[in-house]
Amino acid sequence: xxxxxxxxxxxxxxxxxxxxxxxxFGAAALEPAGCADHVPRTAFFPGPVLGPAQEEVLRAAHGRxxxxxxxxxxxxxxxxxxxxxxxxxxLTAPSLTAERLLVGSRxxxxxxxxxxxxxxxxxxxxxxxxxxxxLEIGGLRRPLEVLREVGRVVRPQGLVxxxxxxxxxxxxxxxLWAHATDREHIMLAEAFLEFSGARFxxxxxxxxxxxxxxxxWHEGPRSPELHRSVPVHLVLAYRDAVAPIHLASPxxxxxxxxxxxxxxxxxxxxxxxxxxxxxxxxxxxxxxPVTVFEIDYGVDELYVCFNDGCEYYRGSRRCxxxxxxxxxxxxxxxxxxxxxxxxxxxxxxxxxxxxxID
Numbered sequence: 001x002x003x004x005x006x007x008x009x010x011x012x013x014x015x016x017x018x019x020x021x022x023x024x025f026g027a028a029a030l031e032p033a034g035c036a037d038h039v040p041r042t043a044f045f046p047g048p049v050l051g052p053a054q055e056e057v058l059r060a061a062h063g064r065x066x067x068x069x070x071x072x073x074x075x076x077x078x079x080x081x082x083x084x085x086x087x088x089x090x091l092t093a094p095s096l097t098a099e100r101l102l103v104g105s106r107x108x109x110x111x112x113x114x115x116x117x118x119x120x121x122x123x124x125x126x127x128x129x130x131x132x133x134x135l136e137i138g139g140l141r142r143p144l145e146v147l148r149e150v151g152r153v154v155r156p157q158g159l160v161x162x163x164x165x166x167x168x169x170x171x172x173x174x175x176l177w178a179h180a181t182d183r184e185h186i187m188l189a190e191a192f193l194e195f196s197g198a199r200f201x202x203x204x205x206x207x208x209x210x211x212x213x214x215x216x217w218h219e220g221p222r223s224p225e226l227h228r229s230v231p232v233h234l235v236l237a238y239r240d241a242v243a244p245i246h247l248a249s250p251x252x253x254x255x256x257x258x259x260x261x262x263x264x265x266x267x268x269x270x271x272x273x274x275x276x277x278x279x280x281x282x283x284x285x286x287x288x289p290v291t292v293f294e295i296d297y298g299v300d301e302l303y304v305c306f307n308d309g310c311e312y313y314r315g316s317r318r319c320x321x322x323x324x325x326x327x328x329x330x331x332x333x334x335x336x337x338x339x340x341x342x343x344x345x346x347x348x349x350x351x352x353x354x355x356x357i358d
Contacts (some may be wrong), residue, residue, distance in 0.1 A: 021144045024195055025176055030141045033171045033178035050135070050165050050232070057208050057232045058084050058163055060215040062132070064252065065161055065236075070245030071130040075123070075153060077115075077146075078108035080134040092128070094121060109172055112139030119145035123153045130159040137162055138170065138177030138185075143192040151198025157243045160200060162189045162235040182233065186220070189235040200237040206252050208232045217252050219318050254318070261312075261332070263339040276305035276332050278312040283334065285357040286344075303334040304344055304352060316343065 021030055050058065062085045066074065072090060076082070079093035094111060115121075119142045131150045140146050150160060167182045180188060190203040206217045209231045238246075265277035274283045283303040305312065316329040330343035331352060346352045 019144060019195060019197060021142045024144065024191075029176040030174050032141075033169075033173055033175045051230060053210055054165055054230055054232050055084060057210055057215060058134075058234075061163070061208050061217075061232070061234055061251075062086065062089075062161075064215075065159065066130065068245055068249075070243060071159060073128045073130075075121075075128040075131040075150070077131055077133045077150065078111045078136045080108040080136060081132045084134065085132070091132075092123075106136070106172070108134075108136040109139045112136045113141070115146045115149075116141030119149055121149045121153050125152055126155040127153045128158060129155055130161070133160065133162040135164055137164060137189060137192070138173035140192075141174060144196045147192050147196040147200075148198045151196060151200060151239055154239045156240045158239045159243055159246070160193065160237050160239070162193070164189070164233055166230060166232075182231075186233055186235060189233075193235065193237045199240055201240070201242060203235050203237045206234045206236070208234055219254070220314070260342070262341055263334065266334060266341075274303050274334055276307065276310055276312070278332060279305065279307050279310035281305060281307040281310065283332075286333075286352060287355050287357055289355055297335060299335060299337045301336065301357065302344065303336060304356075305332040306350075306353065306356065308350075316346075317348070 062081070065071075066086055066089055074081075074085070074089055074091050076091040076093040082091060085091065094115070116139075131154050133147075133150070137143065147160075154160060164185060167180060167185055170178050177185070177188065186205045190205060193200045193203045205220055207220065208215065208217045210216070261277040267275045267277070267280065269275060269282065275281060276283055284306045286302045286304040287300060288297055288302060307313065310332065312332045313329060316331070320326075320328045320330070327348050329346045329348060331346050332341065333344035334341050344352065
């Protein structure tokens with residue numbers, strides 16, 4: 001995903017609420033992909049169809065989001081959520097005139113196309129407690145303008161939930177969406193909300209899947225251990241601030257912290273090399289740089305887990321972000337001299353690797 005406008009221009013445009021989707025993503029990227037744009041690395045599916053297991057996952061997720069009576073009036077932006085919400089949920093969807101309904105087409109995509117032509121919702125300001133943007137967000141040719149409208153019709157502290165299935169090539173969606181991977185879809189959904197200028201809170205992204213105990217989730221994109229499951233992605237934001245009902249009882253709370261691993265939990269192979277106790281990958285040798293800013297570890301080398309799929313490393317991003325340290329992470333470290341273990345600060349670009357020995 002390549003932005004067509006730099007960060008400073010985005011900030012200035014957001015302050016004026018004048019930013020357009022074409023300014024950010026480019027006009028060509030927002031055109032329908034079409035069959036000629038087939039991307040070999042993705043499988044072709046003629047629509048964002050969810051399987052029965054995925055539908056059950058999304059139904060359970062919407063139950064967590066909308067249960068408890070905190071969101072009585074819900075906007076169903078594409079009219080695609082009726083079978084995926086708790087019974088009795090009051091859904092309202094924009095209507096299409098007969099001439100805009102295409103024979104054999106997907107009604108949700110028709111609504112996305114209509115909103116692309118005229119991104120205006122026929123509702124008063126603050127008409128809804130929540131908005132569901134289910135499956136067809138990839139069909140929006142003017143996503144920022146549409147989500148700006150969603151922000152207008154959602155009340156303060158109202159919920160906006162964007163959900164979609166696993167990445168599939170779909171010629172009916174925009175090139176921007178059709179050519180993207182799962183990870184890029186999550187980034188795009190977050191960008192649509194953040195760049196809309198609709199005063200949404202910072203988005204939170206979750207990957208949902210069916211686990212042994214029912215609905216399970218983790219923050220961010222699909223992780224290696226989920227290769228046998230078919231996930232659903234969910235990106236959440238709130239108008240101005242988190243809804244009180246979710247502040248008191250988060251719908252997707254983080255797992256309780258596990259006890260920190262120590263040297264006693266580390267496995268050493270026949271060559272005497274330690275393996276990370278969180279992912280069992282062989283740890284690399286790292287030489288701390290000699291600078292006035294570097295912590296003095298008292299040794300020339302440390303052992304560090306450089307596996308980007310390690311649960312310790314993946315969880316570090318969430319932890320650092322929650323503390324306001326954007327762009328930073330940490331990796332599991334072992335001091336071979338005194339057996340001390342713990343986090344070693346890194347950045348999202350893997351800066352520690354510049355001092356890796358092997």
